[in-house]
Structures are given as structure tokens and as C-alpha cells.
Amino acid sequence: MNVPENLRYAESHEWILVEGDTGTVGISEHAQAELTDIVFAEPPAIGKTVAAGEVAAVVESVKAASDIYSPVSGEVVERNAALDDAPGLLNTDPFGAGWIYKIRLSNPAELEALKDAAAYRSQIGV
Amino acid sequence: MRTPLYDAHLAAGGRVVDFSGWELPVQYSGILHEHRAVREAVGVFDISHMGEFFVSGAGCEAWLDGLLTNDVSALPTGTSHYTLMLNERGGVIDDLILYRLGAEEFLIVGNASMIDEDAAWFEAHLVDGVEVRNASANYAALAIQGPKAAAVYESLFGTAMPEARNRVVRISKDFLVTTGYTGEDGFEWICPAEDAESAWRRTLDAGALPCGLGARDTLRLEMCYPLNGADLTPEHTPHEAGLGFFVAMQKADFMGKAALEAGRANGLSRRLCALQTIEKAPPIRPHYPVWIEGQLVTETTSGALSPSLGTGIALAYLPAEFAKPGQEIEIEVREKKFRACVRKKPLYQKQP
Numbered sequence: 389m390n391v392p393e394n395l396r397y398a399e400s401h402e403w404i405l406v407e408g409d410t411g412t413v414g415i416s417e418h419a420q421a422e423l424t425d426i427v428f429a430e431p432p433a434i435g436k437t438v439a440a441g442e443v444a445a446v447v448e449s450v451k452a453a454s455d456i457y458s459p460v461s462g463e464v465v466e467r468n469a470a471l472d473d474a475p476g477l478l479n480t481d482p483f484g485a486g487w488i489y490k491i492r493l494s495n496p497a498e499l500e501a502l503k504d505a506a507a508y509r510s511q512i513g514v
Numbered sequence: 515m516r517t518p519l520y521d522a523h524l525a526a527g528g529r530v531v532d533f534s535g536w537e538l539p540v541q542y543s544g545i546l547h548e549h550r551a552v553r554e555a556v557g558v559f560d561i562s563h564m565g566e567f568f569v570s571g572a573g574c575e576a577w578l579d580g581l582l583t584n585d586v587s588a589l590p591t592g593t594s595h596y597t598l599m600l601n602e603r604g605g606v607i608d609d610l611i612l613y614r615l616g617a618e619e620f621l622i623v624g625n626a627s628m629i630d631e632d633a634a635w636f637e638a639h640l641v642d643g644v645e646v647r648n649a650s651a652n653y654a655a656l657a658i659q660g661p662k663a664a665a666v667y668e669s670l671f672g673t674a675m676p677e678a679r680n681r682v683v684r685i686s687k688d689f690l691v692t693t694g695y696t697g698e699d700g701f702e703w704i705c706p707a708e709d710a711e712s713a714w715r716r717t718l719d720a721g722a723l724p725c726g727l728g729a730r731d732t733l734r735l736e737m738c739y740p741l742n743g744a745d746l747t748p749e750h751t752p753h754e755a756g757l758g759f760f761v762a763m764q765k766a767d768f769m770g771k772a773a774l775e776a777g778r779a780n781g782l783s784r785r786l787c788a789l790q791t792i793e794k795a796p797p798i799r800p801h802y803p804v805w806i807e808g809q810l811v812t813e814t815t816s817g818a819l820s821p822s823l824g825t826g827i828a829l830a831y832l833p834a835e836f837a838k839p840g841q842e843i844e845i846e847v848r849e850k851k852f853r854a855c856v857r858k859k860p861l862y863q864k865q866p
Contacts (some may be wrong), residue, residue: 428796450545
């Protein structure tokens, strides 16, 4: 199970890659495996503001819809439009082409509350 | 509750969920993959949770004819048919498969969630001379479905699968019946619970892919086969559900007949319709609101992404005036409305 070292993780299985004042958000490889075949994704609209822990996106497998919670607060500056036609990218490349949205962090201190790779590995038992 | 195959499901990578009290696999290798296997090759489902009742004794044919909607007297030995058990109001208690094993000997297979209700209903209406034995705990069952199911049958039993649907073959304590819930060719193998693991293993060895409840639901919904408790309820009649073919109104009498006659005389107010999305939409699920001409009219009773069609599909009871193919409707998902259309059933046509 891949858990990249350069990311921070939320307990609800989202990851964030921070570059400057912007973060890229997606779901972990473990999460996509648990969700199984993802057939629909609804990334947030550009300009939407979300608070840490709020629902920012929805992904759906054949069997269930799952909320994706924003790991940090801020304003959505980019959405991964490729997921509109290829939601399966969330399964096949969760840490790369399957990213969901980019957010301008309004409170970078929130990153401290997220897990590093080691802590997330221990949460999912790998 | 667990079926005799619980350990086998875990060993096969099954992801176990609760299904009306039963711990059953929703999937093994993936719902889309399993769905495709049944449409194009062959899959096997554990359906051991379903209820089995043996009915025997002098007069049991007439007794069943009074309790079930289809015409039992017209059912030849060695065949089966789909039938419904109704309450006095004509509402559906359970939908069942009735197998005639002999002149006065029958097997009934019903829904897992209704075993206790079915047993209580039989008991409450029992007459002298008729014996009903609830053998649900003693039997396991596999559904082996798909265009290559006949090859599995032949490899397992060394004889050709009957070509006709609804045939019942007895081999020692086992029943092999050419029925299913997927719209594909195939058979169901009802066997003593203690033989379940060996039956499962032999079926996998013969080339069937393990399939879970997830694919079972998408396959049956593409065919518009109703699910009891969702599409069929004690508040809905078989005519409203579009199952009039399985209701023998010419029979002298049966439970619920008077209510059905009254309902038909007044005209049906609603019908169970097949719906298909006609624009890009999230997967449709049960209990999503359905709108017509700006009015909230009902909710979906079943819904899914159709793996075969690539669109959202659903069933819903629509007011009769809108229950016609081509009628445009909207289905609400997370406070947004998506365009959909009433379609002719079934939504999926078996490939030649």
C-alpha cells in the first residue's frame, strides 16, 4: 500500500500536497481500494470556500456515495475536470492524475493537525 | 446470520456487508467486473440466505392456489413459476418461486428478509392435511448465471443443462432449476447446507467467477426484476408493479383477489416504471426524489448505475398518467435535478 512521504493525511483518508500557499487534495490509495470502482466524481466549483472538515466533494462507487472532507480551510482555485469523464483515475492514480481540487490555504496552521505518512500508515495498519 | 459459505467468501476476497441480517459479500473482484462476467461469461452467487419451504399433503395444490397468485393447477411436475403471496388488500407479502416436485409436493423459494413472515403466513392459513416444512436453515443455494452457465452445468453434472427455463431436475438431495435473477441463461443449485462448500468449490473450479450482492442488484435492475421490500411492498399490488402476468385472475379465488378486482375496476392510480437518465448524472440510488413538470411526484424505489448501459437506471411508482415510455422526468440528486425518461421494460436486452 503506497503512502507517499511528502503528503499530509486526514483521518478521513484525504491527502494534501502543499506547495507555497496552495494545496492539492485527493484521496489515499487505501481509500480508493475501500471505495472500490469509482464511477462518478463531483469536485468542488472554483471559488467555493470550505472549512477544514467540511464536505468539499463527492465520489461514488457503484454501491455508495462518499463525502470527501477538506483537510484544510480555504478557497478552491482549481478542480480536476478530468474526473468528470474519467472518475476511474481516482482508482488508478489516486496520488497523481486522480487529484480532486486545489485550495488556497486560509489557515496553514491547520496542517499541524494532519498526520504524516508514518502516523497515517499506523492508522490504516500497513 | 451467516450462510455455510461465510468462510469461503472471506477466502475468495469477499467484502462482507449486512443484508437484512445476513453477513454476505457485496463484491469480490469488483461490481463492474462481476457484472460483466455474468453478462459475457459466467458468475456464481451464494443465495443460501433465501428461504426454502417444502409443502406436501393431500389438497396442498388447492391450498397453494388459494394463497398464491399464479395458477398452481397449470404447473406441470418438474417445472417452476414466479408467483406472489398477497395480503387481503392485494398488497405483496413476498414474491416467490414455486417448484412442483410431484402431484402434491412443492418447494417454495422466498426472500431471505421474509422467511419469518412467510412461515407465519403459511401457519396462519394452514388447513388439515397440508404440511409446510421450513427447511431454510438446512439448505444452501448457488445461482450460476451467464452465457457460459450451461458449460458449468455440463462439467458439474455430466449432462446437458435443460434448454427450457423453469425446469427442475432432482439429483439425490439436490435440486437444479433453470431460473435466475439476472436475465441471463443459468441455473440455481439448491443443496443440503453441509454440501455447500463442496458445491461452491466445484463451481469455481468449473470456471464461474464469484459474484456478490452488488452485481446481483445491478443485473436484476437492468432487467427490471423487482426487489421485495424496495419495489414490492404490502402497500403495492402486483398490477401496479407490472406483474399482472403472474396473477391468474381467472382462478376462482385467491387471497387478495377481491381487492385486485376492485383496484382494476377503479383504474390503477400508479405504475412501477423503468427510468433511465438522458444526461450525465451521478449514479441513481433508492429514495431519490422524482419530479415531473416541476412537481415532486414520488421517489425511486431502486436505482443504480447500469454497468451495461453506462447510464443511471431506476424504478419508481409514477402516477398512471405519466407511466408511458418516452415520458420525461427529473431525478433529484443532492438538490440538483437530472433529466431522465420512462423506458419500456426491461432496460437491458440480452445480447444474441
